[in-house]
Amino acid sequence: MKVLFSNPPWWQGQALYPLPNGSHALVHRAGVRAGSRWPFTFYLPHGPDEWQFGSYLPYPFFLGHAATWCARESGAQVAFRDSIAMRESYDKYYEYLEAERFQYIVMESASPSWDHDKGVIAEIARRLPQTRFIVTGPITSHGEALLDEAPNIQATVRGEYEKGVIKALNGANGVVDFDLLSVAEMNSAPFPYFDDIIAQRYCDTNPHGQQFPQAQVLSSRGCPYKCIFCVWPATMTSNDPDGGGKRIVRQYSADYMEAFLTELVGKYGFRSIYFDDDTFNLGDRHVEKMCKVMRKLNVPWSAMCRADTVSFGMWQEMKDSGCFGVKIGFESGNQDVVDNIVNKKLNLEEARKVAFEIKRVGMTLHGTFTFGLPGETAAQMQDTEDYMASLPLDSCQKSGCAEIEGAPLHTLGRTANLKAYPGAKLDENYSRETDGQLKIEKMRALQA
Known part of the structure; x- marks a missing residue:
């Protein structure tokens, strides 16, 4: 076969x-x-x-x-x-x-x-x-x-x-x-597929400081948070299309990751590692384990993180083990949007303090933000622009909010309301799109 x-x-x-x-x-x-x-x-x-x-x-x-x-x-x-x-x-x-x-x-x-x-x-x-x-x-x-x-x-x-x-x-x-x-089963699984043609072609230039060729890997699967637009935690690693169910997180062991990354770097000559987990830094314990692995590997690395899931001192530990930068999802600069539309459960003022701590220890910071959320006003989008300007970002990503099957946002499109997202509304200001890049391009064209 x-x-x-x-x-x-x-x-x-x-x-x-x-x-x-x-x-x-x-x-x-x-x-x-x-x-x-x-x-x-x-x-x-x-x-x-x-x-x-x-x-x-x-x-x-x-x-x-x-x-x-x-x-x-x-x-x-x-x-x-x-x-x-x-x-x-x-x-x-x-x-x-x-x-x-x-x-x-x-x-x-x-x-x-x-x-x-x-x-x-x-x-x-x-x-x-x-x-x-x-x-x-x-x-x-x-x-x-x-x-x-x-x-x-x-x-x-x-x-x-x-x-x-x-x-x-x-x-x-x-x-x-x-x-x-x-x-x-995760920790006894074979390593994912790479070959000589494609291994060195994958590219994500953020956060700043990437060295290529770059290996993109997962050290965990899943995320417990329930952002309205986020697809994989709702559809791939959990079955939670309305944001009201349980979401699971499974983390690879340090032994598995050490063996996997050692083989990758030795075979393909990767010069940096990017951990593209849904949320890499879910707790000090996992981050400490990964830092020990990366100290042994001695290869620069970066990761997709949240601002509020590790202790303040863990950012320094990450830096000391070779982490040169992180991505942080802020999504909005308006706390009401974060709480009642996105349901991200993130305190924006505390996240701002973390952003300055990340810069203080010497890492680069890439911020991600989402525009065109259901129920979001023009004034709230301006709050996001103002919040972005207040952060010490090295780079940022502005995405149009896209509806993809299985995520709560797509469910909202069918039901018109969701209990976990009381501020999310399909009003006349909301544009339904499946391609977030096309959506942000259309939004920019209307503003021009």
Whole structure:
């Protein structure tokens, strides 16, 4: 049996982009899908089959972990192809599939890419009618309805999908429900997939100080917090589409991470490590363990963090063990929005103090902020701009609030209200979009 874990191409056309000197450059709009919590499209200065390093490119974590798990557990002949990392054209992709003739293709999708991905599945089915598809990712929140939307889908696997894919390969049909790895299974799992072609292509330039090639890894799965727009903690590592349920967190052991990172750095020569956990610093104990690992590894590192989940002194410990920078999600500069729309449970004044402490110990700080939330006013968005200006940020990310299946924000779009988000309202100021980058571009165009 031949099984492909595939992150297919995603191209959305081309356009002429105005330059400061009055001329125009031809740019291509492309997307990132697996590996991104909020898949989106953006412009690239190069087109299909013309890969260049430097644009944002996340490692497809769930796909990579599931591929090596499948190879070990099923005995199948498993291949992995990240066409996004290859910046591959559709012609090259279909040519590869026709040559290899896989019996199963595992594909991860979410609402920003689903209409596109349905077309890719239909074209593969036309060319290779015997191929069966196993669809994974946030889009599987659609449940049974998804099976009618594209030909040849045998199963949709909800949540992280190591074990669910094995069930589908063993004959399970329809919706394969959540079956998450236990902590013991995580720590005995094979390391996720990398190869000589794609390993060094993944890129996230923030926080400042990255050295490339960069390894993007997870030291944990899940987050207990329930931000209205956040997708993976609601759809992949827990089943909590309305923000009223339980969310679990599982952390890898220090021994597993040390062995994994030592192998990665030795094999591919990574010069920095980025921990892209939902929340890396959930408690001093886990951070202390990871700091000990990174001291042994002696490679610069950075992480996605919260401002309020470790003691004040832990930022210095992180710095001393090689951490050069962190990302912090603030989301809004208005406390009412943070409390009653986002439901982030973050004290903004305390977060400001932490931001200055991060800078005091000598790390760079990247802040992330979300605009266009349901019920958010123009004045509250200005509060966010003012709050951003008050922080010692080295860089920041302004995202449009996007609705993706399975997250509470998407549930709000169906129910009109959610108990855990009393300030979230689908009023005339709110724009429903699945692509956050397109949304922020439209918001900027209206302000121009």
